[in-house]
Each structure stands twice: as C-alpha cells, then as structure tokens.
Amino acid sequence: MKEIRTRFAPSPTGYIHIGNVRSAIYPYLIARQNDGKFILRIEDTDRARYVEGATELIEDTLKWLGLEWDEGPIVGGENGPYFQTERKDHYIAWAKKLIETGRAYPDDTPSEKIDEYRKEDNAKKIPYLYRNHRPASAENSPEENLEIWKEGTPLRFKADPKNYEWKDEVMGEMHTGPEVCDDIILIKKDGLPTYNFAHIIDDAEMGVTHIARGVEYLSSMPNYLALYEALGLDRPLFLSLPHILAPQGNKKLGKRDGAKSVTEYRDDGVLPEAMLNYLACLGWNDGTEKEIYSKDELIKAFSIDRIQNSGARFDEVKIYWYNGQWIRKIADEQGIDELYSRTKGFWPEVAENEPEDYKKKVLSIIYDRLKTLSDLKSMTEYFFVDPKIDASMILENKFLKKLSETELIELLTLTIERLNDVSDWSEENLQKELNDLLAKSGKKPAEYFSLVRIAVSFAPFSPALHQTLSVLGRDKVLSRLNMTRTALVSG
C-alpha cells in the first residue's frame, strides 16, 4: 500500500490565524491516522509579500499545537529542499518539458497590454480569457520556444480547453466546462514559479497523496488538472476545506476582520489541547455527541467524509468553554503539577519570586474558576500581596449592606479572637472553626462568610473560604483581618 503523505504548505507572509490553521490540522490527522507522513513546505515564491520571521512563526504555531512534521524545515527529509525558492531548478526542468511538448510558451506581453485585453473583453461583456489573446510565440515550434525562453520572460501554460471531472473528498463529484481553462502563468518574470505551477511539482515530487486546502482553490482546479495531465503526473486526492467565517457577516475569517493569530490565543492563556480540540471540531464531528477530544482521540476518530462542507463561524465564547474544560481535565487527570507547568508567565508580577509550592497550592484551589490561564493575573494577586483596603466593598456588598458598621466590626473582632487561638490551619479544621463562628455570629452564611472573605481578599470573588484561608496562612489572615477592622473602626 502506498504511504499516505500529507502536507501543510503556507507562505511566509505573516502569522497563522484561526482561519487557515485547519488546513494544517486535518492533513496532520490524516497522516497520523494512517501511519503516514506530514510534510511542512514553505511556499515563499512571492518575494514581495515575504515577511521576515514568518517561517519561525509558522513553526512555532505548529509546534505549540502539537502538529509535529516529519519532513520540512528544521527536521529535513529525503524530498527536500522544503523551501520553494530553493527548488527553482526543479520547476525550470519541468517547465522545459512543457515547452518541449508544446504545452507552454514564453510570453513577454507587457502587463499594460494584458490590462487592455481585460478591459476590452469586459466592455464587450465576454468572459476574459487570456487564451483568446495569445501572442505569436504561442504558435512557435517547441524548439524555437526552448531557444528563445530565458529568465526574465514569463512562461505560460497553453491550455487545452475541455470538460473536467474530478472528485473532491469533501465537496463530492465536481465538473466544469472549457470556459474556465486558461493560459495561466507558470514561471514569473522574476524566474520563480507561481503557486499554480510550483505546488503541483512539489506535491508530486514529495509524494503527497492528499491535498487539503481552502475552498478558494476549488475554482482553479480545472487548470491544475490540465497541468497534471500535461506533466504526466497522477492526481492526488483533493480536499477542499470550507471557510471559517468571521464573527460578524458571512465572509471568511481573514486578517482584515481581525482574525487573531493562533499564538495570540496561546499568549492569552488558551491551552493547545483546547485550541486543537475546538478547531478540529469546527466543521467536523464523528457523528457521536462527544465534545472533548484529545489529540490521540482525534487521530482515531477523524474521517475525511465527515468534514462539513459548509462554512463554520468561529466562536470565541466556545473556545473559552473548551479551554475551561481542558484546564479542569488536565488538573483532574494529569495532576496539578502538570497544569502548573503550563502556567509560567501567567501569574501576576507580584508572584514572581513566590515559592512554587505556594503557587501550586493557590492553583489547586482556583483552577476550576479559570477560563484562561491569564485569569490567574487578576484572580490571584491577593494571595501574594496584601490587598488594598476598600471599605466600600464591604459596606456596599449585596449581603452586607444591611448590617451596621458596628455589627461588622463586632463580627470581625469575634473572628479574630477565635482564629487567634487556632493553630491547626488545615482546610478541614478551618471549615469546622468557620462553621462554629457562623453559628456564633447568628448571621446567614452568605453574610458572615462574605464579610470574612472580602476582609482578607478584597476581591470580587475567591475560592471557598476555608481553602482560601488555609492557603493564605495564619499570619496573613490574622493581619489582614486586623487591618480591615482597624480601617472600619477609623471609618
């Protein structure tokens, strides 16, 4: 059986955003599922749009998502080079074959002239096709054209207009008429190939069996098929992936709509597991009601024929839901140490020099409140530094505003006196003490506990009170209670 080989072939023009990362994920899953190979190829033939550092950005993104490639930059491989600019001689060689068979011709028609053709046809309301304006060189003999073609002169394909039929693994049976076949540019003025030409050569030479790419390439398919034919190459399998839609409107999600880069979500504290899970399931499902998939589960469950053929809207709210699920899943299944290892860089600055054990304890009581890891910044500060006392948070609290200041002060005094005598600062014992205090206070749980909670944290919310007090430790709790009481006393 032929080895399954898939590829992701981005051009280094910037970051990978949410809208195009699925064309990396699906090929990856297909390769892994079939013990095949996943190739990364950098399509850098557009020197004008080339962005320094973009290749590294792409590599970073794939690595973060866990989409390791078997051949490509860094790792190398037998079918390299994996940068198109380093494969120029391959394209030239194939281009010459096409000239030899009379299927390509040099064309130095100036672009102004081409624009004119286009305008003329538009004015006449006939579809613009370059093959209706072929220059004399299109009729030269192969020998002649081989002779006159030199770097600096664009090379065009000589189309053979006819019907094409093919199967798209996602969209189904396809067919088009001759009106879409045209003389496309193969080699540009700068001597580099166009995408249209280069990707076909590369995929063939790299043994790619499945090409997955956005549906925008669907309308170019007849020209690609013509090229496969003219080059004598076997067609691979084609997968047209529907677009991911922007949050508003019906357009595909692109950088202009503010499509965030994948790594931006990483920096916001989204876990790669959640991102991969969400993106894979956006436009694909296995027919069951399962929602949470690990990478291995995706590899097992994935199937091409269940890829959705309509566009799917990217929903930021849902990815945060997935992220919450994954935060809890990792903590519960792999332990708090594993989750902790993901949190570097997400703690508030004041926590920087705090001991890891302490941060792990904080994490262990707060993780089920996190939607993203960056929530740690806003949610845990009071564990590391005394909060700013803001009496209004107590006085205006919905549970506390009916209590008088005197009552509040008395309750704090009661608490301080009792806790002063407590030496067993475990969660269990604190829970017991707090229950006793609650009984003594004569208040409703929401009233008494809210007071203590706010008095030590001055945060809008916090973990369960006994846990918060236990992790905070005896000294911090008592000193903060005292400070808060003093503040209330002095009004």
Next chain:
RNA sequence: GGUCUCGUAGUAUAACGGUUAGUACAACGGGUUUUCAUCCCGUCAACGCGGGUUCGACUCCCGCCGAGAUCACCA
C-alpha cells in the same frame, strides 16, 4: 457578469425516507443550606421559499431566493 460551492435554533452540529427534529455553547430560571466559578436540573429556540417524486421528505429531483468563493506575473 461567467464559473463553482454552500443553506437545520443566535452559534457549532446530529439525522443518511418514517423521531414529540437529538446534542453542545450562548441566553434565561432553579439547585448544590458562603461569593465567583465548577457541577446538576429545567426553559427558550431551527429544517430559506415554492413545486414535484413518495403512503410518507430535513433527507431524493427541479425552480427560486439568500450567502460565499473565484476569475493576478498572490498564494
């Protein structure tokens, strides 16, 4: 304009001729005798329209409408 694709609740989706059209997110309400969250329970909410075919259509066919893609020496 030519060519092509798509069309189930606000969103993502299930159904592959027969179900009270299922699930998840969101929204709303409630519970878990402490906040926020988790977790649990409940409510709201959909087959674009019109014709066929059929005993029966979300499902098959046709037309329409709507949305999108593409028509580069960009990928």
